[in-house]
Amino acid sequence: MTALDTVPGGGLRYAVQDTLVLAGRALRHTTRQPELLVFSTVQPVLFVLLFRYVFGGAINTGPISYVNYLMAGIFVQTTAFASTSTGVGLAEDLSKGIVDRLRSLPISRSAVLAGRTLGDLVRMVGVVLIMAVVGVAVGLRPSSTLGLLGAIALTALFGFAFSWISAWIGLMVKDVETANVAGFVWLFPLTFASSAFVPLQSMPGWLQAFAKATPVTPTCDAVRAMLNDGLPLQRPLLISLSWILGVLVVFSYLSVRSYRKVA
Amino acid sequence: MSDAVVVEELVKTFGKTKALDGVSFSLPEGTVLGLLGPNGAGKTTTVRVLATLLAPDSGRASVLGLDAVKQAEQVRRVIGLAGQYAAVDEKLTGMENLRLVGRLYHLPKAEVLSRADALLERFELTQAANRVVKTYSGGMRRRLDLAASLVNRPKVLFLDEPTTGLDPRSRLALWEVIEDLVRDGTTLLLTTQYLEEADRLADRIAVVDGGRVIAEGTSDELKDKVGGSVLVARPSSPDDADTVASVLAALKTGEVKRLATGELAVPATGIALVAKAARALTTAGLEVSELGLRRPTLDDVFLTLTGHLAESSDVEDETP
Numbered sequence: 001m002t003a004l005d006t007v008p009g010g011g012l013r014y015a016v017q018d019t020l021v022l023a024g025r026a027l028r029h030t031t032r033q034p035e036l037l038v039f040s041t042v043q044p045v046l047f048v049l050l051f052r053y054v055f056g057g058a059i060n061t062g063p064i065s066y067v068n069y070l071m072a073g074i075f076v077q078t079t080a081f082a083s084t085s086t087g088v089g090l091a092e093d094l095s096k097g098i099v100d101r102l103r104s105l106p107i108s109r110s111a112v113l114a115g116r117t118l119g120d121l122v123r124m125v126g127v128v129l130i131m132a133v134v135g136v137a138v139g140l141r142p143s144s145t146l147g148l149l150g151a152i153a154l155t156a157l158f159g160f161a162f163s164w165i166s167a168w169i170g171l172m173v174k175d176v177e178t179a180n181v182a183g184f185v186w187l188f189p190l191t192f193a194s195s196a197f198v199p200l201q202s203m204p205g206w207l208q209a210f211a212k213a214t215p216v217t218p219t220c221d222a223v224r225a226m227l228n229d230g231l232p233l234q235r236p237l238l239i240s241l242s243w244i245l246g247v248l249v250v251f252s253y254l255s256v257r258s259y260r261k262v263a
Numbered sequence: 264m265s266d267a268v269v270v271e272e273l274v275k276t277f278g279k280t281k282a283l284d285g286v287s288f289s290l291p292e293g294t295v296l297g298l299l300g301p302n303g304a305g306k307t308t309t310v311r312v313l314a315t316l317l318a319p320d321s322g323r324a325s326v327l328g329l330d331a332v333k334q335a336e337q338v339r340r341v342i343g344l345a346g347q348y349a350a351v352d353e354k355l356t357g358m359e360n361l362r363l364v365g366r367l368y369h370l371p372k373a374e375v376l377s378r379a380d381a382l383l384e385r386f387e388l389t390q391a392a393n394r395v396v397k398t399y400s401g402g403m404r405r406r407l408d409l410a411a412s413l414v415n416r417p418k419v420l421f422l423d424e425p426t427t428g429l430d431p432r433s434r435l436a437l438w439e440v441i442e443d444l445v446r447d448g449t450t451l452l453l454t455t456q457y458l459e460e461a462d463r464l465a466d467r468i469a470v471v472d473g474g475r476v477i478a479e480g481t482s483d484e485l486k487d488k489v490g491g492s493v494l495v496a497r498p499s500s501p502d503d504a505d506t507v508a509s510v511l512a513a514l515k516t517g518e519v520k521r522l523a524t525g526e527l528a529v530p531a532t533g534i535a536l537v538a539k540a541a542r543a544l545t546t547a548g549l550e551v552s553e554l555g556l557r558r559p560t561l562d563d564v565f566l567t568l569t570g571h572l573a574e575s576s577d578v579e580d581e582t583p
């Protein structure tokens with residue numbers, strides 16, 4: 001993340017405290033809108049059932065079962081989709097004047113963005129946990145508990161990085177409806193054109209090339225390798241973590257910059 | 264008494280719109296200044312600069328000697344702001360809204376709680392304290408927003424059209440709360456389109472139009488600027504306006520003005536003029552529904568100075 005601006009006389013302690021207070025606010029929003037949590041899990045649950053039982057039989061996933069293949073992709077796509085509410089929430093705060101209220105308070109400037117993305121990170125962990133339970137119910141058998149925890153952690157981190165992209169989009173478009181659409185449209189091709197649901201080998205060459213060049217494929221591969229011992233882990237994990245770090249650096253910078261401009 | 268707020272030659276341009284074109288005024292500690300002006304005059308923009316939300320293109324704004332741009336953090340500690348539109352979190356309860364603000368001011372935990380309770384009580388929101396704000400009426404939201412601006416016991420308060428959209432009873436109640444705050448020493452900058460509000464709450468009034476202060480003074484000073492008492496007649500039928508005007512002109516006290524309200528006015532020399540005018544109108548066989556002497560109202564001031572009527576900000580239209 002970018003350097004936290006400090007409040008004179010308050011320092012880093014207040015910056016952290018403000019961030020936590022605002023993260024609490026974002027989380028409280030989630031509990032006040034259970035429908036949001038339902039919608040962000042109903043759709044992936046449907047996908048699980050659809051892919052598992054409709055397409056599952058037709059897809060060759062080599063040494064591992066299709067459920068064990070699929071769930072990695074579901075985890076990653078679910079958090080990517082869930083990250084869109086960061087930008088929607090920010091656009092809402094902007095249009096309702098909440099951002100003005102917050103900016104008139106003596107809080108560190110980065111707290112508003114960091115608080116929201118942090119709160120969304122916690123929500124994302126919750127969503128992945130739910131999906132893990134759903135996965136186990138339809139036959140997911142992770143090789144180890146540690147692997148499962150690692151898979152959840154990497155997925156949540158990936159979602160956290162994407163929520164900064166979403167934050168930037170929300171700050172750019174400043175309008176709730178637009179933020180909703182603009183936050184979603186690019187995620188469909190990005191997540192489907194990847195190793196999330198089917199192995200790359202089944203795709204035409206040009207599509208494989210695209211899929212390999214996005215952060216989604218290495219992240220799916222790394223999550224999948226953590227769920228299934230025996231798949232190559234190190235290389236996709238390194239690429240995925242580099243992507244996550246890169247996205248965090250670039251989009252936290254862009255977000256803080258546009259946040260300063262939206263006066 | 265030193266100045267709590269000083270604004271010097273503020274200029275702010277949005278694209279091609281010159282929102283502020285050299286606004287200057289100052290506000291002694293513990294007093295109330297009303298910024299009065301039509302839609303688009305630059306009132307909100309001025310308040311946003313003072314509240315550190317917007318940097319001006321040029322000019323200076325300071326609060327308690329602190330520069331609103333260079334010392335924004337320190338300014339934020341001493342001010343309270345209630346913007347033109349209530350900025351409250353709809354998904355939180357009234358209580359949670361106030362506690363959130365208290366925590367972000369880094370107040371001690373016990374004070375966060377007691378302050379929220381006290382403010383809810385003061386703004387008659389105790390009953391609704393634990394309901395999410397989504398269920399609040401517009402007036403309740405406004406009151407909560409105002410409460411939020413007071414959490415920090417600000418020394419300088421900015422209220423941007425605080426009573427727009429309130430019913431008369433709530434408006435009166437809010438005026439009383441504001442008067443209490445001022446009695447306790449709060450310095451207040453108030454923007455309003457209600458002349459009555461400026462008349463009642465403000466020690467001094469600055470009339471803003473086209474991004475500049477075009478007149479400033481106490482309500483009485485501004486009224487004197489427009490002139491002494493006037494004789495006002497309202498023709499029963501608008502068709503009679505011309506004939507009534509010529510009868511009034513024949514009184515030879517000065518030029519006849521046609522007010523946007525449909526009334527006709529001439530400078531008045533004394534109470535005897537009313538009797539004289541009544542006789543003249545009766546002789547001419549003209550009916551008027553109102554006839555009398557009047558001190559100029561702030562409406563007259565507004566009309567004379569800006570050349571147009573004060574409009575309610577509910578009406579979203581451009582400055583003529």
Ligand SMILES: Nc1ncnc2c1ncn2[C@@H]1O[C@H](COP(=O)(O)OP(=O)(O)OP(=O)(O)O)[C@@H](O)[C@H]1O
Pocket residue numbers: 263277278280281282300301302303304305306307308309347456576
């Ligand atoms: N963010 C902005 N972008 C573009 N133009 C703006 C912006 N803010 C204000 N303006 C313009 O600046 C001018 C002054 O606006 P301002 O909001 O200060 O007026 P006001 O006196 O508060 O009016 P009202 O009584 O309608 O609230 C208007 O012409 C407005 O359209």
Ligand SMILES: [Mg+2]
Pocket residue numbers: 306307308347423
């Ligand atoms: Mg305004």
